[in-house]
Amino acid sequence: xxxxxxxxxxxxxxxxxxxxxxxxxxxxxxxxxxxxxxxxxxxxxxxxxxxxxxxxxxxxxxxxxxxxxxxxxxxxxxxxxxxxxxxxxxxxxxxxxxxxxxxxxxxxxxxxxxxxxxxxxxxxxxxxxxxxxxxxxxxxxxxxxxxxxxxxxxxxxxxxxxxxxxxxxxxxxxxxxxxxxxxxxxxxxxxxxxxxxxxxxxxxxxxxxxxxxxxxxxxxxxxxxxxxxxxxxxxxxxxxxxxxxxxxxxxxxxxxxxxxxxxxxxxxxxxxxxxxxxxxxxxxxxxxxxxxxxxxxxxxxxxxxxxxxxxxxxxxxxxxxxxxxxxxxxxxxxxxxxxxxxxxxxxxxxxxxxxxxxxxxxxxxxxxxxxxxxxxxxxxxxxxxxxxxxxxxxxxxxxxxxxxxxxxxxxxxxxxxxxxxxxxxxxxxxxxxxxxxxxxxxxxxxxxxxxxxxxxxxxxxxxxxxxxxxxxxxxxxxxxxxxxxxxxxxxxxxxxxxxxxxxxxxxxxxxxxxxxxxxxxxxxxxxxxxxxxxxxxxxxxxxxxxxxxxxxxxxxxxxxxxxxxxxxxxxxxxxxxxxxx
Amino acid sequence: xxxxxxxxxxxxxxxxxxxxxxxxxxxxxxxxxxxxxxxxxxxxxxxxxxxxxxxxxxxxxxxxxxxxxxxxxxxxxxxxxxxxxxxxxxxxxxxxxxxxxxxxxxxxxxxxxxxxxxxxxxxxxxxxxxxxxxxxxxxxxxxxxxxxxxxxxxxxxxxxxxxxxxxxxxxxxxxxxxxxxxxxxxxxxxxxxxxxxxxxxxxxxxxxxxxxxxx
Numbered sequence: 001x002x003x004x005x006x007x008x009x010x011x012x013x014x015x016x017x018x019x020x021x022x023x024x025x026x027x028x029x030x031x032x033x034x035x036x037x038x039x040x041x042x043x044x045x046x047x048x049x050x051x052x053x054x055x056x057x058x059x060x061x062x063x064x065x066x067x068x069x070x071x072x073x074x075x076x077x078x079x080x081x082x083x084x085x086x087x088x089x090x091x092x093x094x095x096x097x098x099x100x101x102x103x104x105x106x107x108x109x110x111x112x113x114x115x116x117x118x119x120x121x122x123x124x125x126x127x128x129x130x131x132x133x134x135x136x137x138x139x140x141x142x143x144x145x146x147x148x149x150x151x152x153x154x155x156x157x158x159x160x161x162x163x164x165x166x167x168x169x170x171x172x173x174x175x176x177x178x179x180x181x182x183x184x185x186x187x188x189x190x191x192x193x194x195x196x197x198x199x200x201x202x203x204x205x206x207x208x209x210x211x212x213x214x215x216x217x218x219x220x221x222x223x224x225x226x227x228x229x230x231x232x233x234x235x236x237x238x239x240x241x242x243x244x245x246x247x248x249x250x251x252x253x254x255x256x257x258x259x260x261x262x263x264x265x266x267x268x269x270x271x272x273x274x275x276x277x278x279x280x281x282x283x284x285x286x287x288x289x290x291x292x293x294x295x296x297x298x299x300x301x302x303x304x305x306x307x308x309x310x311x312x313x314x315x316x317x318x319x320x321x322x323x324x325x326x327x328x329x330x331x332x333x334x335x336x337x338x339x340x341x342x343x344x345x346x347x348x349x350x351x352x353x354x355x356x357x358x359x360x361x362x363x364x365x366x367x368x369x370x371x372x373x374x375x376x377x378x379x380x381x382x383x384x385x386x387x388x389x390x391x392x393x394x395x396x397x398x399x400x401x402x403x404x405x406x407x408x409x410x411x412x413x414x415x416x417x418x419x420x421x422x423x424x425x426x427x428x429x430x431x432x433x434x435x436x437x438x439x440x441x442x443x444x445x446x447x448x449x450x451x452x453x454x455x456x457x458x459x460x461x462x463x464x465x466x467x468x469x470x471x472x473x474x475x476x477x478x479x480x481x482x483x484x485x486x487x488x489x490x491x492x493x494x495x496x497x498x499x500x501x502x503x504x505x506x507x508x509x510x511x512x513x514x515x516x517x518x519x520x521x522x523x524x525x526x527x528x529x530x531x532x533x534x535x536x537x538x539x540x541x542x543x544x545x546x547x548x549x550x551x552x553x554x555x556x557x558x559x560x561x562x563x564x565x566x567x568x569x570x571x572x573x574x575x576x577x578x579x580x581x
Numbered sequence: 582x583x584x585x586x587x588x589x590x591x592x593x594x595x596x597x598x599x600x601x602x603x604x605x606x607x608x609x610x611x612x613x614x615x616x617x618x619x620x621x622x623x624x625x626x627x628x629x630x631x632x633x634x635x636x637x638x639x640x641x642x643x644x645x646x647x648x649x650x651x652x653x654x655x656x657x658x659x660x661x662x663x664x665x666x667x668x669x670x671x672x673x674x675x676x677x678x679x680x681x682x683x684x685x686x687x688x689x690x691x692x693x694x695x696x697x698x699x700x701x702x703x704x705x706x707x708x709x710x711x712x713x714x715x716x717x718x719x720x721x722x723x724x725x726x727x728x729x730x731x732x733x734x735x736x737x738x739x740x741x742x743x744x745x746x747x748x749x750x751x752x753x754x755x756x757x758x759x760x761x762x763x764x765x766x767x768x769x770x771x772x773x774x775x776x777x778x779x780x781x782x783x784x785x786x787x788x789x790x791x792x793x794x795x796x
Contacts, residue, residue, distance in 0.1 A: 045630065052628035056771060059758035061625070063637060065679070066758070069686045070633050080630050177778030183789050218773035344783055349770035383771055384763055386683075389753040393731050393746060408730045412661045412749070420753060424766050 006272065006281040013039040014581050015572070016271055016286030018257045018301065021108030022558050023544030023565040024292030025235030029242065030569035032249035036581065039284060040240065041255040041273055043293070044080055044104025047111060049226035049237050053078060056220060056228075059385050066385030072101075074385065078111035078226035078234075079103045083509070087454030091447045091461040097507040098462035100296060100514075106253060107236030108294065109512065110558070111226045115233060115353035116376065117157045117202040117559045119148050121166030124435075124553030131370050133437050133469075134551045138522045138531040141168065147563035155233050155562070156208045158351075159200035166553075167359040173205045176219070176351045181379035181428045184337055186356065188488030194375070194480060195361040201353030202233035202559075213242060221382070223352025232352070233558075255282075258457050259305040260289050260541065266309040268541045274455050287581050288540045288572060292565070295547040296325065296444050299517035300460050302528075303446045315528045315535035321518055323443040325464065326436045326552060328513040329373060330506040331474040331497065333481035334429030335490040338399045343425045348380050360554050369472035371435040372554045375480070379428025389420055394493055396423070427493070430484065432477035435554040436470050438516050442508075464508045474505035513556050518547035532571040533564060540579050542568055640685045650698050652714050654680055654748075660725055661752045668765040671756050679755035690747070697744025704741065 014036035017024045028040050049055075054076035059065045062075040069075065072082040083099040090100055103109040122141040127134040145168070152171040159172040175198035178186065189196045203223060207216040214237070215229030223232045230237040243249040257273040261283065270285035291298040299322045305314035313321055360372030382388070396419045397409025407415070447461040478497055485492055497504030521527025524536035533548045535541040544565035546557040572579065626634050646654065658671035658680070671677070684690040701724070705713045709720050716724070728734060728741030729749075756762040784790050 054628055056773075058760070058763065058771060060760055060763070063640075063682055064686050065683075065754060067683070067687065070630075070636065086632075176776055178792070180779045180783060180787070180789075183779065183784075183787075183792055187789075219776040220771060220773060222771075339787065344780075344786070345767035345769050346780055346783070347769040347772060347774060348776070348779075350776045381768060381770070383768055384757045384766060386754050386758065387750070389757055390750045391746070392749070392753065397732060409732050410730045410746070410749070412725055412729045413663055414665050416749070417662050417665060420757065421766055424768075 004281075006283055008283040009285065011285065012270075013037050013284065013286040015039070015288040015290055016041065016284055017290045017292060017544075018271060019043075019108065019292035019294065019297070019545065020106050020240050020251065021103075021235050021292060021294060021545065022110050022561040023546075024290070025107065025110070025239035025243075026562050026565035027290050027292060027542075027544045027569045028249050028251075029239040030566055031572065032243040032246045034573050035248060036573075038243075038249045039286065040249060040251045041257055041271065041284075042106050042108075042251060042253045043256045043276070044106065044108075044253065046251075046253045047078075047080070047105040047107055047226075047236055048241060049078070049107075049111065049230065049234055050228050053226040053228050055222050055225045059383060064386060067387065073112060073224060076222070076225045078105075078224060079109065080105040088459075089451065089453060090459050091449070091451060093461055093463040096462050096464050098464045099507060099509040100460070100462065101509065101512045102294070102297070105236075106240060106251070107226075107234045110233065110235040112224050113558065114376075114556075115201040115203055115223050115351075116357070116556055117159075117170075117200050117233070118374070118553075118555035119168045119170060119563075120144075120553040120555050120560050121164075121168055123166045124551070124555070127371075127551060131364070133370050135438070135521075137550045138520055138527075143531075144560075144563050144567065147567045148559065150566060151559065151562045155202055155238055156204045156214075157200060157202045157559075158198075158205045160198045162197055164359060170200065172200075175199055175201075176203075176205060176355050178355050179348050179350055179380050180343070181337065181340065181425075182356045182377060184339070184488050184490075185377050185379075185428070185430070185484065188484045188486075188490070189358065191487035192480070192483040193361075194358055194484055196356050196358050199354030199357045201351060203351045203353050204231050205351070214238070217351060219347075219349055219351060221349030221352045225352075256455055256457070257293070257301060258455065260291070260301060260314050262305065262307050262310060262314060262538065264309070266307075266538060268314070268538055276455070288542065288579055290542045290544055290568075290572075291547075292544040294545050295514045295517045295549075296460060298543055298545055298547045299325075299444055300446070300458075302518065304458055310537065315518065315537050315541055317537050318525055318528055320526065320528050322445050322460075323440050324438040324516040324519055324550075325442050325444050325462070325514060326438045326516050327508045328511040328552065328554075328556065329434040329436050329466075329470045329473055329477075330431060330511040331477045331504040332429055332431035332494070333478060333485065333492060333496070333504075334427065334494040335485050335492040336395060336423065336426040337428065337488065337490050338426070339489060340426040341399065341422045343381065345381065348425075349383075350380075367476065369469050369476060370437065371469070371473070373432040373434025373473060373477060374554050375477075376431050376433060377428065378430075379425075381425035389423075391493075392416070392419060392423065395419075395491075398491055428490075429494070430481050432474070432480075433511065433513075433554065433556065434470070434473050434477070435552060436508075437467065438551045439467070441465075444517060462509075466502065466505060466508065471502045471505055474503040475499075478503045513546075513552065515546035515549035515552045515557050518543050519550055520548040521550065533568040534571070542572065544568055640682065643685055644681075645685050645691065646681055646695075649712070649714070650695070651677055651681065653698050653701065653712075656714050656721065657725075657748055658752045658755075660721065661749050662756050668761050671752050674756050674759035674761040676752055676755035676759070679759075680751050683751065683755075690751070693744065693747055697740070697747065700740050700744060 393410035
């Protein structure tokens with residue numbers, strides 16, 4: 001006899017948090033340390049970098065030598081998941097090319113991310129007066145600065161104080177010194193008029209004062225595998241696991257939340273979820289519900305949480321939920337330096353984040369696109385992995401051999417074997433990451449054709465098109481890269497992208513910086529959340545991932561997610577009486 | 582956490598990159614991470630999702646290439662990367678076994694590899710009345726020379742050029758990610774330490790001494 005029932009627990013938590021990434025993790029950390037009884041639900045598996053990281057494995061320890069057969073960023077990469085998840089489809093409208101990355105694990109994407117930690121600047125929060133193209137946040141940089149400061153101290157970030165107006169300085173640990181290729185890049189960039197400064201990353205280049213749980217970095221360059229000694233930022237290692245130790249945070253993994261449950265008074269009561277392993281259904285109760293499921297997943301949750309009081313979905317009387325979705329722009333170019341043939345060998349792993357980068361350096365008033373981008377640089381004598389030496393036939397015919405004579409491209413045998421050695425460590429690349437303009441007509445919605453995932457949860461449909469602004473920005477990236485490479489004396493090896501490929505502008509979703517789907521704002525007719533990320537329509541519902549972003553900067557979202565989540569969590573604590581928490 | 586504790590946490594008090602065993606706590610499973618020599622691949626389960634473990638086990642059960650194809654691959658791989666003064670050959674580094682695995686793991690390789698190997702045998706049959714592996718050393722080199730140089734290959738050899746590019750890539754991938762190959766190419770990382778910037782003598786080599794203090 002089949003006995004299908006939903007297990008409803010009587011316990012009422014002070015807060016139920018959906019998602020264990022940067023935002024959910026920070027909310028759990030702050031609230032648990034303040035003594036609240038918190039339940040955190042994570043859709044994916046438990047993951048502790050100390051045990052589960054592939055750090056320090058050599059390539060031969062992977063059957064596929066690190067290839068991306070099951071993990072998009074390589075076999076040792078820490079992300080469980082990718083742009084396609086079995087049984088969890090999504091759809092796209094018309095010519096939309098949006099692909100949606102989900103990282104189903106404790107800590108989410110923070111396990112594998114690039115650790116690049118950039119504060120948004122004053123002009124990013126209040127950009128409308130620049131050119132009228134973007135909406136202002138309801139907060140200023142000055143209001144969020146104290147939280148950026150606290151995040152810097154709590155988690156640790158390296159960098160240098162530069163005094164740049166829209167790249168605010170943090171409280172920095174010393175940055176790692178540049179590698180050899182990076183020095184050549186700095187030389188070439190200077191000649192091309194492109195500013196290069198030390199990178200900013202959440203890696204402990206020195207021990208973090210007052211923290212005995214995390215080790216100082218030992219420079220293996222493998223942050224993307226997550227760190228066994230917690231030397232870099234993952235929500236799992238730095239927020240959730242410490243919060244559990246307070247005794248106030250309970251984490252349930254493999255828990256896919258279906259919807260937020262609300263009562264006849266319109267307030268959130270808790271959530272319903274399915275255990276993805278046993279397929280048992282549950283409902284849990286909380287005085288406050290906090291969503292940190294990632295921007296699109298949180299929008300999906302709200303849209304799927306309909307009731308008579310919230311017919312358009314929870315927190316959606318404005319109709320804004322799902323809209324203003326935007327991802328960073330991205331385009332890249334790569335090449336090699338003939339000067340670096342036959343490099344002396346030494347350990348140059350460094351950190352697994354940027355040693356140098358270029359913050360936006362130009363005045364858009366003199367350009368044909370409205371907003372800027374930063375540049376990330378890579379290269380060096382990395383650990384060999386599947387495909388790392390591919391297509392040497394594109395390189396070894398371009399430079400003279402050891403005897404000074406040009407050789408025929410390609411080949412085989414001892415001479416080819418020697419070529420692989422000669423070229424090792426000469427390749428490098430550069431990639432732009434820019435601000436896309438948030439637009440109402442780029443959005444996600446519940447698939448109107450009724451598609452559900454394997455749990456029966458209605459799926460998202462994406463509608464997204466880059467505008468001319470983003471395409472022209474990508475064109476500028478390519479011109480800049482070519483210029484720097486020319487000044488370096490480098491030989492370009494990747495295909496030079498033209499208008500037919502939008503100058504190599506990556507499809508939306510490929511950069512994995514989606515933000516904006518549950519906007520904050522002062523006007524409840526045009527926003528879903530107030531400036532504390534509290535839902536206008538539902539006072540005990542909060543959002544702590546990147547969904548509340550009004551407009552991204554030319555910075556990735558993580559550090560701002562952390563600051564906002566901390567601020568929202570402190571607001572929840574200050575409102576305890578009103579929220580009955 | 583100080584450096585000694587850090588290294589102890591990793592089981593690396595002797596800084597050897599050999600056996601890495603994680604500290605055992607009561608009630609927890611011991612997770613041993615072993616260096617693979619490439620000869621006996623086994624499925625490492627730590628930090629892997631269940632579907633990945635299952636998938637690897639299934640892949641290891643299958644056989645894709647025929648014995649003749651494997652023989653051809655082995656001969657080709659050793660022509661591409663032979664033994665020299667510095668290190669062994671592709672087959673010394675078990676590259677053919679790697680190629681057998683990778684075409685199961687990445688099925689997009691299967692048709693181009695199988696078809697390319699057959700193309701190669703047909704070429705040799707037409708020229709020398711033998712399969713590639715049955716040809717003499719000189720005949721094999723003559724054949725490979727026709728397809729190893731993309732810029733100067735004859736147009737009718739284009740399919741062979743494309744096949745050989747793939748074969749060269751896979752051979753290099755398999756060789757330089759093996760223990761022999763990582764040592765050969767001189768990768769010196771994956772070893773806990775402190776990054777203090779570009780070494781002085783390297784700065785001098787490239788005339789970059791001006792970066793001595795901030796590099």
